[in-house]
Amino acid sequence: MGRGVPPDSRPPLGPLVLLVLLAAVLPSPAAGVNVAAVLAAFPNFSDFLRLLTSSPVAGELTGRSSLTLLAVPNANLPRSPSAFAAASGADLADVLRYHVLLEYLSPSDLARLPASGKLVTTLFQTTGRAPSDLGAVNLTSSAAGGHSSTVVVHSPAPSFPGSNATVLGAVTREPYNISVLAVGGLIVPSGFDIAASGSESRPAVNITRVLADARGFNVAASMLEASGVADDFEADERGAGITVFVPTDDAFAAGGLPDAAGRLQSLPADRKAVVLRFHVLHSYYPLGSLESIVNPVQPTLATECTEAGRFTLNITRSNGSVAIDTGVVQASITRTVFDQNPVAVFAVSKVLLPKEMFGQGNTASAAAAAAPPAAMAPDASDDGPTPPTKLSSPPVWATARGANWSCIGFVYLQLHLLLLLLLLLLPLGN
Numbered sequence: 302m303g304r305g306v307p308p309d310s311r312p313p314l315g316p317l318v319l320l321v322l323l324a325a326v327l328p329s330p331a332a333g334v335n336v337a338a339v340l341a342a343f344p345n346f347s348d349f350l351r352l353l354t355s356s357p358v359a360g361e362l363t364g365r366s367s368l369t370l371l372a373v374p375n376a377n378l379p380r381s382p383s384a385f386a387a388a389s390g391a392d393l394a395d396v397l398r399y400h401v402l403l404e405y406l407s408p409s410d411l412a413r414l415p416a417s418g419k420l421v422t423t424l425f426q427t428t429g430r431a432p433s434d435l436g437a438v439n440l441t442s443s444a445a446g447g448h449s450s451t452v453v454v455h456s457p458a459p460s461f462p463g464s465n466a467t468v469l470g471a472v473t474r475e476p477y478n479i480s481v482l483a484v485g486g487l488i489v490p491s492g493f494d495i496a497a498s499g500s501e502s503r504p505a506v507n508i509t510r511v512l513a514d515a516r517g518f519n520v521a522a523s524m525l526e527a528s529g530v531a532d533d534f535e536a537d538e539r540g541a542g543i544t545v546f547v548p549t550d551d552a553f554a555a556g557g558l559p560d561a562a563g564r565l566q567s568l569p570a571d572r573k574a575v576v577l578r579f580h581v582l583h584s585y586y587p588l589g590s591l592e593s594i595v596n597p598v599q600p601t602l603a604t605e606c607t608e609a610g611r612f613t614l615n616i617t618r619s620n621g622s623v624a625i626d627t628g629v630v631q632a633s634i635t636r637t638v639f640d641q642n643p644v645a646v647f648a649v650s651k652v653l654l655p656k657e658m659f660g661q662g663n664t665a666s667a668a669a670a671a672a673p674p675a676a677m678a679p680d681a682s683d684d685g686p687t688p689p690t691k692l693s694s695p696p697v698w699a700t701a702r703g704a705n706w707s708c709i710g711f712v713y714l715q716l717h718l719l720l721l722l723l724l725l726l727l728p729l730g731n
Contacts, residue, residue, distance in 0.1 A: 334362040334363065334365060334368055335363065336359050336362050339370075339481060340472075342473070343472060345375055345376070346372050347375060348375045349375070349378065351605070352393070354600065354604075354610070355600045356393065356584070357394055357596065357599075358397045358424070360596035361424065362401065366477075367477060367479075368402065368405065368480070369406040369479070369480045370480070371401075371402065371454060371466070371488070372400070372472060372482070373400075373485075373486060373487055377484075378487065379486075392542075394584060395425050395490065396490070398425040398427075398428065399423050399438070400487075401425075402423055402438065403422045403423065403424065403426075403427075404421050405480055406440075407474060408471045414440060414441065416442075418441035419439070419440045419441075420434070420439050421437060425490055431490060434457060435457065435490060438455065438456070438488065439456065439457045440453070440454055440468075451467060451468075452467070452468040453467050454466050454484060454488055456488075456490065457491070466487070467484065467485045468482050469482075469483040470482070470483050471483075505535035506535065507531075507535070508531050508545060508644075509522050509525050509531050511646055512638070512646075515639070515646075515648075517551075518548075518550065520550050521549075521553070525577065527570075528570060530574050533578075537581075537583060538643055538644055542642065543582065543583060543584070543602075543644055543645075544644075545580060545644070545645070545646045545647070546580045546581070546614075546632075546653060547638065547646060547647070547648055547649065548648075548650075548653070549635070552632075555651065575606065575655075576653075576655065578601060578603040578612075579601050579602075579627075579653055580601070581601055581602045582599055582601060582614070583600070583601070583605065587642075587645055588634070588637055588640070588647070591647075593618075594616055597615050597616050597617050598613050599613060599614050599616055600612075600613055603655065612655050614626070614627060614653065622634060625649060625653060627654055628660060629654055629655075629660050630652070630654045630659075632652075632653060634647045634648065634649055634650075635648045635649065635650050
């Protein structure tokens with residue numbers, strides 16, 4: 302007769318069970334920050350969120366954690382943040398990066414600030430454009446250690462009479478991932494003159510003249526001139542600069558969809574302006590930067606007129622060239638027309654048609670009817686008062702709901718795993 306294995310000779314399950322339980326219960330490492338989902342529940346920060354999502358900054362946060370975001374309420378933002386940044390000689394994207402602290406700070410951390418203040422590095426410091434440690438901010442308290450103290454954020458340079466802002470309070474936080482604090486206004490990094498008028502800046506590049514000199518862009522130049530959008534492009538050259546993708550005359554003749562050229566020409570003037578803005582990125586990208594772009598989904602000037610996530614371009618490197626995908630048209634850069642910081646102009650092989658207007662099942666008239674009025678009106682001058690463009694909530698809430706369902710699914714899986722372990726352990730106890 303074969304001898305059975307003594308019960309006490311079984312391998313001990315205790316350590317294994319403990320490890321499995323710890324793996325199931327312990328939280329997973331913090332993921333990158335989805336700023337749209339974080340600020341979605343706070344409509345009084347919708348304008349600040351629009352600035353983040355229409356710039357490269359929101360994409361730069363997706364790979365980071367342990368951050369503090371200094372968010373400016375709608376009522377405290379200047380009428381035109383881009384003009385505010387341009388007047389100081391700053392890039393609006395860099396001003397926004399200056400509001401991202403690379404350290405998680407809770408309200409209790411602010412209450413424990415030392416009398417000398419606390420120097421915290423910002424995302425702006427990582428660009429390499431900040432001299433020395435002037436890409437950091439100094440947080441000081443009017444009564445260090447007191448819970449009723451006032452915390453002020455300002456430049457670490459003692460001789461810089463630049464902007465500063467008071468911390469108004471805590472907005473929300475995900476412990477050790479992101480803390481959002483409300484501040485009383487935009488903060489400009491050291492080295493920029495917030496009193497400058499902008500009159501000393503270089504003259505704007507005349508995009509229409511560039512196209513006329515380059516030849517082969519008669520249709521695009523005529524559309525720009527007739528729409529008045531060229532003036533808007535020149536205004537947007539300040540600060541972050543612009544990157545313009547211009548279809549050649551052959552591209553207009555070829556279209557990109559059946560009767561696309563005819564449909565484009567039949568659009569009303571305000572809808573043509575949206576399509577033209579769809580061809581422009583609100584940042585300066587030379588060809589080398591486009592070839593190695595980190596975040597392929599890029600907002601356009603048309604995005605700024607509507608809402609985050611709409612009218613975006615997908616830019617990738619393909620077969621030795623830069624490919625641009627709109628969702629209905631795939632084009633490529635054929636040559637560099639003009640490249641002088643802060644303006645880059647590239648010829649593209651096809652007219653870039655947005656899926657929001659030319660996608661399957663869409664018609665130009667339907668897109669015109671569905672679009673919000675703010676997207677149809679030409680951009681107002683930076684000199685006049687402009688009502689804030691509000692984000693429409695459904696796309697942002699969809700992101701937040703997706704994150705919530707993912708968390709619920711993860712917890713549901715953990716509970717099932719724990720139940721399975723209990724069922725396995727019950728026979729051992731008998």
